[in-house]
Amino acid sequence: MKLLEEKILKEGTVLDGNILKVASFLNQKLDVDFIGKMGSEIADIYSNDNVTKILTIETSGIAIAFAAAQKIGCPVVFAKKHRTTNINGDVYSASAFSFTHQLNYNIIVPTEYLDKNDRIVIVDDFLANGNALVGLIEIVNKSGATLVGCTCAIEKGFQHGGDKLRDKGIRIESLAIIEKMSPEGITFRCN
Numbered sequence: 001m002k003l004l005e006e007k008i009l010k011e012g013t014v015l016d017g018n019i020l021k022v023a024s025f026l027n028q029k030l031d032v033d034f035i036g037k038m039g040s041e042i043a044d045i046y047s048n049d050n051v052t053k054i055l056t057i058e059t060s061g062i063a064i065a066f067a068a069a070q071k072i073g074c075p076v077v078f079a080k081k082h083r084t085t086n087i088n089g090d091v092y093s094a095s096a097f098s099f100t101h102q103l104n105y106n107i108i109v110p111t112e113y114l115d116k117n118d119r120i121v122i123v124d125d126f127l128a129n130g131n132a133l134v135g136l137i138e139i140v141n142k143s144g145a146t147l148v149g150c151t152c153a154i155e156k157g158f159q160h161g162g163d164k165l166r167d168k169g170i171r172i173e174s175l176a177i178i179e180k181m182s183p184e185g186i187t188f189r190c191n
């Protein structure tokens with residue numbers, strides 16, 4: 001998505017530890033209009049796929065997942081990283097290592113929110129090593145639903161999580177793929 005690449009070049013900052021900061025439009029201050037455009041792009045990608053649900057993970061995936069679901073006309077379900085007191089029934093769970101927090105989470109989704117007849121697209125803000133997606137894919141598989149594909153706004157291609165999943169036959173359609181980044185500059189994968 002050309003507009004996203006331009007936005008990353010204009011507003012993104014490369015931090016230590018291979019972290020791209022895009023807090024000014026995606027991770028802390030939300031550019032509602034721009035996130036809406038990303039939602040439309042995701043809806044276009046899956047326009048022929050009869051998607052019934054978007055699945056994401058708290059917190060940063062929720063905004064873009066909401067935008068995509070609004071355009072598609074389906075609900076969003078998000079995995080929580082902690083079991084809270086208001087989750088009291090059966091849950092699907094999977095282990096996922098957090099790239100930004102450098103610790104392991106047990107991510108959970110109540111079983112009542114996913115159905116074996118669902119056709120699910122997983123949406124998240126970033127794809128780095130692929131651990132968050134692997135955990136979410138495990139949850140989809142446990143539910144018996146069909147995984148249509150996965151879309152992250154920004155894939156860091158140099159961390160290879162996306163390509164490993166593509167090699168397994170999973171449809172990964174990122175909106176922008178960064179091939180290289182350093183404080184001196186960012187280059188995108190040509191498609």
Ligand code: 5GP
Nearest residue numbers: 018019020099100126127128129130131132
């Ligand atoms: P993965 O599980 O693919 O290694 O990492 C994806 C998750 O880590 C995303 O849910 C995202 O929240 C976070 N993440 C990974 N890389 C970055 C980054 O460069 N910047 C930000 N803001 N979050 C990232």
